[in-house]
Amino acid sequence: xxxxxxxxxxxxxxIALGVSIVCFSLVYLAPGxxxxxxxxxxxxxxxxxxxxxxxxxxxxxxxxxxxxxxRVSTGDFGKSIASGRPVAxxxxxxxxxxxxxxxxxxLVAFSIAFIMxxxxxxxxxxxxxxxxxxxxxxxxxxxxxxxxxxxxIIFSVELMALPSSGMASDKFDPTSWEHLQYLVLPVFTLSxxxxxIIARTTRSAVxxxxxxxxxxxxxxxxxxxxxxxxxxxxxxxPPVLAVMGLQFGTLMGGSILVETVFAWPGSGYLLxxxxxxxxxxxxxxxxxxxxxxFVLTNLTVDLFQSTLDPxxxxx
Amino acid sequence: MSTAVSDAARPGAPTGAxxxxxxxxxxxxxxxxxxxxxxPVTLCFGGLLLLIILAAIFSPxxxxxxxxxxxxxxxxxxxxxxxxxxxxTDELGRDMLSRLxxxxxxxxxxxxxxxxxxxxxxxxxxVVAGFAGGVVNMIIMRVTDVFYAFPSxxxxxxxxxxxxxxxxxxxxxxxxxxxxxxCRVAETATSQVRNLDFVDAARATGAPLRLVLWxxxxxxxxxxxxxxxxxxxSVGIILASGLSFLGLGVKPPEPDWGLMLNALRxxxxxxPLVCAMPGIAILLTSISMNMVSDGLRSAMxxxx
Numbered sequence: 079x080x081x082x083x084x085x086x087x088x089x090x091x092x093i094a095l096g097v098s099i100v101c102f103s104l105v106y107l108a109p110g111x112x113x114x115x116x117x118x119x120x121x122x123x124x125x126x127x128x129x130x131x132x133x134x135x136x137x138x139x140x141x142x143x144x145x146x147x148x149r150v151s152t153g154d155f156g157k158s159i160a161s162g163r164p165v166a167x168x169x170x171x172x173x174x175x176x177x178x179x180x181x182x183x184x185l186v187a188f189s190i191a192f193i194m195x196x197x198x199x200x201x202x203x204x205x206x207x208x209x210x211x212x213x214x215x216x217x218x219x220x221x222x223x224x225x226x227x228x229x230x231i232i233f234s235v236e237l238m239a240l241p242s243s244g245m246a247s248d249k250f251d252p253t254s255w256e257h258l259q260y261l262v263l264p265v266f267t268l269s270x271x272x273x274x275i276i277a278r279t280t281r282s283a284v285x286x287x288x289x290x291x292x293x294x295x296x297x298x299x300x301x302x303x304x305x306x307x308x309x310x311x312x313x314x315x316p317p318v319l320a321v322m323g324l325q326f327g328t329l330m331g332g333s334i335l336v337e338t339v340f341a342w343p344g345s346g347y348l349l350x351x352x353x354x355x356x357x358x359x360x361x362x363x364x365x366x367x368x369x370x371x372f373v374l375t376n377l378t379v380d381l382f383q384s385t386l387d388p389x390x391x392x393x
Numbered sequence: 394m395s396t397a398v399s400d401a402a403r404p405g406a407p408t409g410a411x412x413x414x415x416x417x418x419x420x421x422x423x424x425x426x427x428x429x430x431x432x433p434v435t436l437c438f439g440g441l442l443l444l445i446i447l448a449a450i451f452s453p454x455x456x457x458x459x460x461x462x463x464x465x466x467x468x469x470x471x472x473x474x475x476x477x478x479x480x481x482t483d484e485l486g487r488d489m490l491s492r493l494x495x496x497x498x499x500x501x502x503x504x505x506x507x508x509x510x511x512x513x514x515x516x517x518x519x520v521v522a523g524f525a526g527g528v529v530n531m532i533i534m535r536v537t538d539v540f541y542a543f544p545s546x547x548x549x550x551x552x553x554x555x556x557x558x559x560x561x562x563x564x565x566x567x568x569x570x571x572x573x574x575x576c577r578v579a580e581t582a583t584s585q586v587r588n589l590d591f592v593d594a595a596r597a598t599g600a601p602l603r604l605v606l607w608x609x610x611x612x613x614x615x616x617x618x619x620x621x622x623x624x625x626x627s628v629g630i631i632l633a634s635g636l637s638f639l640g641l642g643v644k645p646p647e648p649d650w651g652l653m654l655n656a657l658r659x660x661x662x663x664x665p666l667v668c669a670m671p672g673i674a675i676l677l678t679s680i681s682m683n684m685v686s687d688g689l690r691s692a693m694x695x696x697x
Contacts, residue, residue, distance in 0.1 A: 100540070227672065
């Protein structure tokens with residue numbers, strides 16, 4: 079076990095470094111000199127030169143990368159061009175909201191999809207299986223930014239039952255409906271894709287387990303069907319939990335469209351605003367943090383899964 | 394009775410008057426076509442997809458109005474068959490039906506072209522990595538792992554956002570997003586085939602590497618790669634529209650479905666039905682693409 083953990087941790091380091099290199103080079107993908115993103119277009123050559131020296135942009139790229147990596151690892155992501163405030167603070171403020179949104183969405187998705195998938199997997203080939211499979215395909219085919227708009231039209235514009243966007247206040251209070259109601263539509267919208275993916279995974283995991291010999295043995299021993307199902311679920315759960323964990327990481331980075339639709343003040347919304355204002359430091363910082371979270375979630379899921387299912391360690 | 398069957402089964406044996414011939418032998422593609430013919434769901438969605446593609450191709454002849462023609466007096470007309478605008482008009486008074494038809498050209502192109510290019514590049518890299526093994530495999534697959542370590546939406550937004558948006562940059566970003574997963578699928582399939590006896594046998598009989606790759610490797614790798622690529626087209630269309638929705642893809646006044654959705658978002662209180670339309674177009678396209686891809690997967694008997 080210990081050896082496996084060490085191996086996985088060591089394997090994650092080059093990936094994390096690679097991700098940081100990609101994020102660092104994002105600035106150089108921008109058209110023109112990176113310094114021009116910091117300056118008004120009519121700045122004179124002298125100012126440009128001075129700023130270049132100031133930011134170390136006159137030095138070779140590998141040196142710049144290492145300096146940037148050092149600054150970032152100490153939590154210094156530079157200053158936002160649009161607001162002038164440190165990027166780290168802006169990301170920190172928004173990240174909690176995205177964790178809340180993505181976490182709730184994955185939990186909601188898991189509760190719906192696991193029941194759907196188990197029923198379908200147990201009775202594979204029946205009409206209910208086809209129905210679940212159809213819903214799962216719909217879940218992954220639906221553009222969730224559009225679904226968000228449709229839900230706003232139905233529940234906010236027509237029924238006037240739920241708020242269409244934003245958040246009640248900066249301080250989130252999970253006990254008050256006043257605050258929770260802002261989450262209902264975004265969480266439902268964001269959970270559509272994971273519902274599709276988790277339902278598919280559960281369905282195939284359960285139907286595979288149901289065909290194994292120990293299930294026949296359990297039934298032959300006269301166990302009631304619900305207890306047979308309990309054994310089946312226990313065996314089908316590890317891959318489903320793994321997919322659920324991976325989906326959390328995906329939603330953390332992929333909530334940008336849904337957050338934009340609902341003006342949810344999370345990291346995705348921050349990113350979408352940074353795109354509109356061409357705020358490259360915010361763009362770079364947010365993408366780095368979100369992709370690092372994705373790498374860490376994947377690593378955690380791997381390690382967690384290997385404790386649940388020791389067979390994986392040998393693979 | 395049993396002798397009659399065994400007689401008929403033996404090649405060259407004279408078939409009796411009972412005509413107990415073997416069932417007609419089909420090739421691999423014959424089998425695929427046979428299975429598809431008895432899969433009504435896939436056929437229906439395939440037909441829908443074909444219709445959408447044809448409508449996009451022939452939009453200049455099908456569209457009743459000029460999709461760029463604005464009018465202040467006929468803004469946000471509701472859909473209905475009484476007026477001249479069957480699907481209503483948008484926030485600048487342009488005919489929705491014409492814009493949706495023309496929009497299909499842009500949206501489908503932005504979704505399909507990146508998958509096509511990524512299949513060539515990613516698939517090629519994967520076959521090379523899987524067949525070469527060793528250091529080459531390590532270099533290609535570790536670089537792939539890095540790009541795999543980004544959620545796809547985030548990577549697409551990051552690259553096109555840094556490059557400054559626009560349809561071309563959006564397509565480059567999507568291509569980069571799709572290369573790593575395609576490379577992985579191709580690499581897995583290739584390294585499985587590489588160790589099979591028939592590849593060794595072909596090499597041992599002196600077949601040149603080029604021919605072994607073409608006949609033995611590609612023949613077995615192409616199926617999984619193409620199936621996977623077809624499932625990516627729907628992702629591509631959703632992501633491409635998403636980029637345009639964020640202001641990173643196609644620029645106004647081009648009629649892209651994602652961009653139309655974003656522009657019409659301001660009008661949900663006035664004309665909710667019209668607002669929902671571009672999304673319905675995206676949904677219909679992506680769901681039929683997914684169903685066709687699933688149908689092909691089971692018809693071609695490809696394990697995911």
